[in-house]
Amino acid sequence: MNLQSYLSEKRRLIDEALEAYLPAEHTFPEIICRAMRYSVLNGGKRVRPILVLAGCEAVGGNSEIALPAACAIEFIHTYSLIHDDLPAMDNDDFRRGKPTSHKVFGEAMAILAGDALLTLAFETLTRDAKGLPADLLLRVVHRIASAAGVGGMIAGQALDLSCEGKEIAPETLEFMHRHKTGALIEASVVAGGTIGRGTDEQIESLSLYGQKIGLAFQITDDILDFDGGEKKATYPGIYGLEKSKALAVQAVDGAVEALRGFDERADPLRAIARFIAEREA
Amino acid sequence: MNLQSYLSEKRRLIDEALEAYLPAEHTFPEIICRAMRYSVLNGGKRVRPILVLAGCEAVGGNSEIALPAACAIEFIHTYSLIHDDLPAMDNDDFRRGKPTSHKVFGEAMAILAGDALLTLAFETLTRDAKGLPADLLLRVVHRIASAAGVGGMIAGQALDLSCEGKEIAPETLEFMHRHKTGALIEASVVAGGTIGRGTDEQIESLSLYGQKIGLAFQITDDILDFDGGEKKATYPGIYGLEKSKALAVQAVDGAVEALRGFDERADPLRAIARFIAEREA
Numbered sequence: 001m002n003l004q005s006y007l008s009e010k011r012r013l014i015d016e017a018l019e020a021y022l023p024a025e026h027t028f029p030e031i032i033c034r035a036m037r038y039s040v041l042n043g044g045k046r047v048r049p050i051l052v053l054a055g056c057e058a059v060g061g062n063s064e065i066a067l068p069a070a071c072a073i074e075f076i077h078t079y080s081l082i083h084d085d086l087p088a089m090d091n092d093d094f095r096r097g098k099p100t101s102h103k104v105f106g107e108a109m110a111i112l113a114g115d116a117l118l119t120l121a122f123e124t125l126t127r128d129a130k131g132l133p134a135d136l137l138l139r140v141v142h143r144i145a146s147a148a149g150v151g152g153m154i155a156g157q158a159l160d161l162s163c164e165g166k167e168i169a170p171e172t173l174e175f176m177h178r179h180k181t182g183a184l185i186e187a188s189v190v191a192g193g194t195i196g197r198g199t200d201e202q203i204e205s206l207s208l209y210g211q212k213i214g215l216a217f218q219i220t221d222d223i224l225d226f227d228g229g230e231k232k233a234t235y236p237g238i239y240g241l242e243k244s245k246a247l248a249v250q251a252v253d254g255a256v257e258a259l260r261g262f263d264e265r266a267d268p269l270r271a272i273a274r275f276i277a278e279r280e281a
Numbered sequence: 282m283n284l285q286s287y288l289s290e291k292r293r294l295i296d297e298a299l300e301a302y303l304p305a306e307h308t309f310p311e312i313i314c315r316a317m318r319y320s321v322l323n324g325g326k327r328v329r330p331i332l333v334l335a336g337c338e339a340v341g342g343n344s345e346i347a348l349p350a351a352c353a354i355e356f357i358h359t360y361s362l363i364h365d366d367l368p369a370m371d372n373d374d375f376r377r378g379k380p381t382s383h384k385v386f387g388e389a390m391a392i393l394a395g396d397a398l399l400t401l402a403f404e405t406l407t408r409d410a411k412g413l414p415a416d417l418l419l420r421v422v423h424r425i426a427s428a429a430g431v432g433g434m435i436a437g438q439a440l441d442l443s444c445e446g447k448e449i450a451p452e453t454l455e456f457m458h459r460h461k462t463g464a465l466i467e468a469s470v471v472a473g474g475t476i477g478r479g480t481d482e483q484i485e486s487l488s489l490y491g492q493k494i495g496l497a498f499q500i501t502d503d504i505l506d507f508d509g510g511e512k513k514a515t516y517p518g519i520y521g522l523e524k525s526k527a528l529a530v531q532a533v534d535g536a537v538e539a540l541r542g543f544d545e546r547a548d549p550l551r552a553i554a555r556f557i558a559e560r561e562a
Contacts, residue, residue, distance in 0.1 A: 023431050023432070027431075028436070029436055029439045029440045029443060031439060031443055032431055032435060032436065032439035033431065036431065079396075083392055083393075083396060086389075086392065088387075088388035088389045088392060089389050089392065106369075107369035108367075108369045108370050108442050109439065109442060111364055111367065111369060111370065111392065112364075112435055112438055112439055112442070114396070115360075115361075115364060115395070115396075115399065115435060116430060116431040116435045118396065118399055118400065119399065119426055119429050119430035119431070119435065120426075120430055120431065122403045122422065122426040123423065123426040123427055123430050126419050126420075126422045126423035126426060127423060129419070133415070134414070134415035134416035134418075134419050135415040137415075137419060138407050138410070138415050138418060138419060138422075139407075141403065141407045141419075141422065142404065142407035142408060145400055145401075145403040145404040145407060146404055148400050149397060149400035149401055149404050150304050150308075150313055150314065150317065150397040150400070150401065151304070154313060154393055154396060154397045154400065155309070155310055155313065157393055158310045158312060158313035158390065158393055159310045161389050161390060161393070162310060162312055
């Protein structure tokens, strides 16, 4: 399979759906709608929503039905970036070469835009079941909310905040990443598999796959950011560069291994796993 | 009926349920769990969750089943207060005589605690259906998300921010309040009525009731805050004190009138409507 054409095809579908679920630009009050659209429609790579669609296809589902969940997860991801960039948090002025939300719309509106996107995720998830049984959809909503909440992503962010500048044990680093980035990535594949009506065993395999690529993703991020400096709370900072690269490869192998029971419909997931550790930005 | 004993009985049930749905105090990472608990467990009046339970009872439902929705709405209300109090927003140091979240836990953790409570609302709603049909529960989740989102509460907050210090037309003031405080109050009664399996006609009446008490609530708030000054974006600022009081009474009468088709099981809702315009704090 050609991963690049798979990714760009899915990205197109997702971008269309995101646009459709966002409030139109001139909806009153305009400024909050513009702020929401600014941060979502920014040419993102759409890793998480693509994982939702690919997870759905891996179990034989029609990924069209998974589009609302895919968009919901991208809204959650985007809100977390807007809030992370705030002056009180990481205080970042740029993201992907563009001024961050609070630089464009002011701090108060950026906080609200994040809140609005988090809420829109749940509006989107529950707006149109697309023929899915309601109990299955409820389970998906619960899974995504848990992954985004204080037992998931927010636990990682809180820990990150409270560890800033401190020496950090390898177990704490792992807990932090497993929650801060891993939980939502894992929930993406699992949500896709659930919507595609995967068996319990398949969902378990997808969950393991998601954990492994989440880890690979984070280690690779740390490696790409590594400047030889002494940043403690990173993989190269704790393990050194060579060992970190080996850990990333090991995580990718684990992800591919988790899919051993799946047929060729899981090829996109396999290719995405390899791609994650090989990417250069 | 004795409204005070009704309110304190419901408040007790709600406080117990809130405590049960919040993460325990020593859950890792502790600081975020403490921040969430600090703002929720603060002796609040629990107006919105009581409206959920009373709305459920008004249509003959067992309000026990509505407790998760009641708590979810209180979590949403609390997150909105935490974020409203932030330095970038209203910059309030105290709420109900206690230091605000960001004064106690710092700004970053207060932002996260708000995010965590908003997410917890949806975790709580979807955790335990308590025997409710899944499609009905999905409708409730959607209704609450819409009321809290950019078509509801957040529209009001965004408008409030962008009108700060400006002269404001009466229609704009009404739009702002109908969204900022009205939407969630209306959704509370409607969610309760839906969970209690009210008919479409009953739900419509509850919706109208909710709109009217939301308005009465806001006008009374403005009257209680009124210091004779020139604050433009308030009812006494636009209409003067006497006319504002008359508008509040008219809204309460409209709320009671909306319930004319209901039997004595709606008495708590009727008493709450009258209480809102008569309260003194």
